[in-house]
Amino acid sequence: MLTRMFWVVGLAMLLPATVLAASFAVNPVRVDLAADRPYMVVYITNTADTPLTLQARAFRWTGDEARGGLVATDELILNPPMLTVMPNTTRFLRLGLRTPNRGTTELPYRLALQEVPKAPGPNDGAAIRTILRMTIPVFAAPKTAVAPKPEWTLQQSGSGKFKLVLTNKGNAHIQVRELGISPADKTGISKALTAPIYVLPGQSHEWEIEDPEFTGQSHVKVLANTDAGKSDETVQVTYPSVAANPN
Numbered sequence: 001m002l003t004r005m006f007w008v009v010g011l012a013m014l015l016p017a018t019v020l021a022a023s024f025a026v027n028p029v030r031v032d033l034a035a036d037r038p039y040m041v042v043y044i045t046n047t048a049d050t051p052l053t054l055q056a057r058a059f060r061w062t063g064d065e066a067r068g069g070l071v072a073t074d075e076l077i078l079n080p081p082m083l084t085v086m087p088n089t090t091r092f093l094r095l096g097l098r099t100p101n102r103g104t105t106e107l108p109y110r111l112a113l114q115e116v117p118k119a120p121g122p123n124d125g126a127a128i129r130t131i132l133r134m135t136i137p138v139f140a141a142p143k144t145a146v147a148p149k150p151e152w153t154l155q156q157s158g159s160g161k162f163k164l165v166l167t168n169k170g171n172a173h174i175q176v177r178e179l180g181i182s183p184a185d186k187t188g189i190s191k192a193l194t195a196p197i198y199v200l201p202g203q204s205h206e207w208e209i210e211d212p213e214f215t216g217q218s219h220v221k222v223l224a225n226t227d228a229g230k231s232d233e234t235v236q237v238t239y240p241s242v243a244a245n246p247n
């Protein structure tokens with residue numbers, strides 16, 4: 001069953017000005033395009049009581065978050081690129097690849113939906129308008145089989161501080177939905193880490209850990225729930241090498 005995600009914008013505090021709020025739902029919240037089905041329909045429902053106009057744009061997803069991670073592209077066809085959804089109604093957006101993925105690696109994109117602001121009405125006064133914007137991931141698979149290949153490392157970065165690194169050496173993304181670690185000789189999860197996150201092919205993600213429980217451990221267990229299944233791996237802890245004393 002496809003998941004519905006509701007994006008509601010509003011403020012729960014008293015302000016000296018009126019707040020104009022809007023909301024919409026998107027289904028599905030992730031698009032997977034196959035080589036034999038390089039298109040999909042995205043349904044958008046306006047859950048507010050006023051009309052909502054959205055602009056749709058496509059981006060290549062580079063994963064380089066330091067530089068924004070998104071580059072505008074015309075590799076995806078969006079029809080219509082702008083649409084108005086009346087209150088409590090649903091419209092659909094057609095999305096597809098302009099050219100099939102002929103490579104051997106999954107291509108990652110993002111579909112961005114942004115509200116087009118309306119001109120203030122005569123009765124709005126000093127209203128505060130919050131602009132809605134959301135993006136959903138789009139993955140385009142080639143004809144050849146693709147799969148993620150996660151590799152975990154845990155490195156000490158200071159006294160009681162560690163860095164858990166997930167490197168994806170496969171040719172498809174991996175989404176970590178739940179994540180925890182514990183000393184190898186313990187059962188269950190000692191420390192839960194922030195998730196969910198996506199790691200694209202050839203890229204890495206790091207979690208900073210500050211917990212003296214892991215100091216001196218030679219191995220830890222990494223328990224992850226991902227879109228490729230659950231994993232329970234034992235990872236060797238690496239410590240910074242100590243330079244030999246020449247004296």
